[in-house]
Amino acid sequence: MKNTNPIGLFDSGIGGTTIWQEIHKLMPTEDTIFLADQKNAPYGTQTKEAILALSHKNIQYLVDQGCKLVVVACNTATTNAIQELRSSFTIPIIGIEPAIKPASLLTKTSTIGVLATKGTITSDLFTSKLKLYPNVKIIEQIGYNLVTLIESGQLHSQEMKDLLQLYLLPMVEQGMDTLVLGCTHYPYLTPIIKTLIPEHILIIDSGEAVAKHTQKILGEHHLLTPHTNKGSTVFYTNVNPSILQTFAPEDIQVQQIEF
Numbered sequence: 191m192k193n194t195n196p197i198g199l200f201d202s203g204i205g206g207t208t209i210w211q212e213i214h215k216l217m218p219t220e221d222t223i224f225l226a227d228q229k230n231a232p233y234g235t236q237t238k239e240a241i242l243a244l245s246h247k248n249i250q251y252l253v254d255q256g257c258k259l260v261v262v263a264c265n266t267a268t269t270n271a272i273q274e275l276r277s278s279f280t281i282p283i284i285g286i287e288p289a290i291k292p293a294s295l296l297t298k299t300s301t302i303g304v305l306a307t308k309g310t311i312t313s314d315l316f317t318s319k320l321k322l323y324p325n326v327k328i329i330e331q332i333g334y335n336l337v338t339l340i341e342s343g344q345l346h347s348q349e350m351k352d353l354l355q356l357y358l359l360p361m362v363e364q365g366m367d368t369l370v371l372g373c374t375h376y377p378y379l380t381p382i383i384k385t386l387i388p389e390h391i392l393i394i395d396s397g398e399a400v401a402k403h404t405q406k407i408l409g410e411h412h413l414l415t416p417h418t419n420k421g422s423t424v425f426y427t428n429v430n431p432s433i434l435q436t437f438a439p440e441d442i443q444v445q446q447i448e449f
């Protein structure tokens with residue numbers, strides 16, 4: 191494998207762009223290919239078997255494009271399928287999980303909230319991780335419909351505000367002082383969330399940590415690019431690109447392909 195090959199990323203859709211941004215910020219000279227499987231979004235309401243099959247298909251596509259490493263830019267796919275995916279491919283595969291560990295270190299009230307998809311919250315991986323923090327009260331909340339609204343261009347809708355209020359206020363009432371955004375789509379909700387919950391509540395996600403981990407693993411495999419110029423970026427989707435385009439960097443033209 192050549193160190194000049196691209197880094198691949200995939201998600202069910204728009205959420206993966208938040209991870210791409212962190213990867214690109216940290217390693218701007220790396221070439222990247224981002225796959226948004228919007229035709230099959232959301233993943234969060236599907237079975238473990240379906241999530242695994244879709245994730246496998248996406249990684250195979252990225253491997254066929256020559257990717258030297260793949261970032262699963264999706265908590266739902268990671269928590270349901272990462273072990274099986276790692277055993278199916280030989281390149282390094284990086285996953286993303288809700289940032290419970292940093293939240294458990296930051297909380298002063300020993301009460302954290304986790305907002306994530308149904309697929310993540312009900313996964314064996316996620317539920318087994320919760321047991322590692324017996325002294326922290328962890329309030330789990332499924333973000334029903336949030337991804338669907340973002341994917342359909344309704345990020346700034348009244349419905350979004352109403353749903354967030356419904357999900358978050360009970361967590362605030364239970365003393366949450368740290369909120370974990372456990373889905374890569376949710377960082378786009380941060381400005382809205384800030385208008386709904388008290389200012390002292392910390393909002394955290396795993397994007398930056400995943401980018402740092404990706405850099406470390408590339409280094410360990412001697413796969414960091416030696417290039418010093420800005421890397422190339424390709425965004426692919428399998429539906430009409432117009433909504434994803436509004437979340438993509440200005441100089442990137444999202445391409446619609448079959449995968």
Ligand code: DGL
Nearest residue numbers: 205232233234265266374
């Ligand atoms: N962005 C994804 C995640 O991090 C998937 C959301 C979905 O498709 O339900 O969980």
